[in-house]
Amino acid sequence: MQILTALEPLRTALAALKSGDNSDRPPEQPMDRPVLALVPTMGALHEGHLTLVREAKARAVHVVVSIFVNPRQFGPNEDLATYPRQLEADAALLEAEGVDVLWAPTVEAIYPPGYATSVQVGGLDAVLCGAARPGHFDGVATVVTKLFNQVQPDIALFGEKDWQQLAIIRRMARDLDMTHPRAEHIIGVPTVREADGLAMSSRNKYLTAQERAAAPAMNRAMRAAAARIIAGEAVAGILADLTAEVLAAGFRVVDYADLRDAATLEDLANWDGSPARLLVAAHLGKARLIDNVAVVASQTC
Structure with missing residues (x-):
C-alpha cells in the first residue's frame, strides 16, 4: 500500500493504477468491474470504516482510502483539536485489508495559500445537522468535491449513518454533473452497529x-x-x-x-x-x- 500526502505523487500513483485497467481483475470478476473506488474518511478507523473498504474491494479492482480531518466542517466550538488522530494505526488496518493507496493529505495540500472556493448544496444543508452546525455541510461538500477531483474514482462509498451527508453528496454530484463518480455511483453502505445496537462512530x-x-x-x-x-x-x-x-x-x-x-x-x-x-x-x-x-x-x- 502506498501512503501519499502530496497531490503530484497521488496523480502519478493513480495513473499507474488506471493504466492497468482490469489487468489485476481476478478471473471470476466481470470485465466491466469499476477500476477505482474511493472511501473518504477522517481516520480513527473502526469496523464501520473497514466494512466500507471491504465493500469497495468487492466492487472495484483498486481501492483508495482518504484520511483527512477537514477543518472546514468543524465549528468554532467543536472538537477539531481533540478529534482522534491515529494515522499509523489506521494505515496498518488499511494495509491488512489490501487497500492500494492511502491518501493522507496535509491541510496545505487540500487548502493551499489563497484558497477561496466553497461548495454549498442549498436547502439540504440548512436542516437537521446543518441547522445545529452552520457551515458544516459547506465544508463537507467542498472537501468531497476536491477528493472526487483529485482521485477521479469510478465509485465512492459512504456510510448510511450520516444519512444527511449521503443525500447532500448525491445531490451535489447530480447538480454539478460529476462523472467521476456519477451520482448513481455514490454508494451508501448500511450502518455498522455494536452488538447492543449503538452505531459505530469515532466519537x-x-x-x-x-x-x-x-x-x-x-x-x-x-x-x-x-x-x-x-x-x-x-x-x-x-x-x-x-x-x-x-x-x-x-x-x-x-x-x-x-x-x-x-x-x-x-x-x-x-x-x-x-x-x-x-x-x-x-x-x-x-x-x-x-x-x-x-x-x-x-x-x-
Missing part, C-alpha cells in the same frame, strides 16, 4: 463507561418509533415520545428527532408509505451522537 471514544451503557437506548427508542409510524400512528406524537425517551435515557440535549423524506430530506408531518428516514441527533456527555432508521412500507421491526 464513541468520548463516552464514559456509564454513558456508553446508556447510548444504545437512542436506537432502541428509534426502532420502536419507526414501528409505530409504520403502524399508522400520528407522527407528531411519536416524535414527542421519542424525544422524551432519549432524554430519559440520560442524553442531555436532543438537537432533533425528525421524520424526513429519504431522498429530499423534506420534513414529513405525515407518512404516506414512501421511503423515509427517522433521524435523531442528541448529546450524551461530551459526544454528539447521530443515528437514523429506515421507514419503509415493507419494514418489519
